[in-house]
Amino acid sequence: MRRSVSIAILTVALATGVGTITVGQKNILASAQEKPATAEVKIDNFSFGPATLTVPVGTSVTWTNRDDIPHTVVSTDDPKTFKSKVLDTDEKFSFTFSKAGTYPYFCSIHPKMTGKVIVQ
Amino acid sequence: MQETGFLGTAAPRAADLTLLLEMGMGTGLLAGAWLARVGRIRFHAICQSVIVLLNLGLIVLTMFPAFHRQVLPKLPGRIGRPYYALAVTHASLGGVAELGGLYILLAVGTRLLPEKLRITRFRFWMRSLLLVWWIVLFLGLATYARWYMTWP
Numbered sequence: 001m002r003r004s005v006s007i008a009i010l011t012v013a014l015a016t017g018v019g020t021i022t023v024g025q026k027n028i029l030a031s032a033q034e035k036p037a038t039a040e041v042k043i044d045n046f047s048f049g050p051a052t053l054t055v056p057v058g059t060s061v062t063w064t065n066r067d068d069i070p071h072t073v074v075s076t077d078d079p080k081t082f083k084s085k086v087l088d089t090d091e092k093f094s095f096t097f098s099k100a101g102t103y104p105y106f107c108s109i110h111p112k113m114t115g116k117v118i119v120q
Numbered sequence: 121m122q123e124t125g126f127l128g129t130a131a132p133r134a135a136d137l138t139l140l141l142e143m144g145m146g147t148g149l150l151a152g153a154w155l156a157r158v159g160r161i162r163f164h165a166i167c168q169s170v171i172v173l174l175n176l177g178l179i180v181l182t183m184f185p186a187f188h189r190q191v192l193p194k195l196p197g198r199i200g201r202p203y204y205a206l207a208v209t210h211a212s213l214g215g216v217a218e219l220g221g222l223y224i225l226l227a228v229g230t231r232l233l234p235e236k237l238r239i240t241r242f243r244f245w246m247r248s249l250l251l252v253w254w255i256v257l258f259l260g261l262a263t264y265a266r267w268y269m270t271w272p
Binding site: 045046069070085086108110111112113 | 122123124125130131132186189190193194198201203266267268270
């Protein structure tokens with residue numbers, strides 16, 4: 001009788017443990033799938049780095065101004081796909097690319113500063 | 121997309137053109153002062169009037185929009201940084217110079233102002249304004265250099 005009870009308790013404990021592990025694994029997988037890909041572009045010394053960035057669809061690209069003067073990030077198309085406010089030192093701008101294509105952009109304060117995001 | 125400049129800096133074309141026009145206008149004001157000195161008062165009046173009005177156009181079309189977009193939103197918090205401090209000093213003193221120029225045009229060149237608002241020591245005021253104008257011009261050059269040129 002005692003042995004049967006022990007076996008039953010052990011079975012229940014094992015089943016609960018396996019269930020918890022399975023649910024945990026599912027959660028980890030789900031969060032990995034939901035988390036969007038990210039990429040960074042640094043603005044410094046009157047240039048975007050990298051000037052050309054290739055990313056998969058759904059990627060969120062963040063531009064960070066590391067220069068000591070303000071810059072902007074503005075797509076060249078019309079109407080503008082994305083357009084940042086004036087970014088001062090250490091300010092950031094992010095945009096998520098949900099469609100494949102090539103997105104050229106520039107700094108509206110310094111039009112010689114250009115870059116491109118290729119979304120595949 | 122804005123057009124790129126032609127002076128080899130990172131400035132847009134409008135800023136390069138404004139810089140050259142301002143330098144030309146500063147020189148033009150000196151030439152206008154010389155015209156007054158040699159007694160060509162009518163040509164002096166035309167020269168200085170055209171420059172003051174052209175400068176007003178440049179302020180409205182190119183300088184104020186850039187100031188409004190790039191400087192005003194960050195004030196007064198970042199006034200201590202050279203980028204903003206130069207622009208604010210240039211804009212403030214430049215505003216004084218432009219308003220002073222318009223006032224002299226009205227006070228000396230027209231009868232629109234009431235008698236008591238007209239100036240009598242106009243030579244003193246014109247020379248003072250010319251000095252201020254040139255200080256503003258140098259501040260403008262410094263602002264251009266800070267905004268659009270690479271520094272080590």
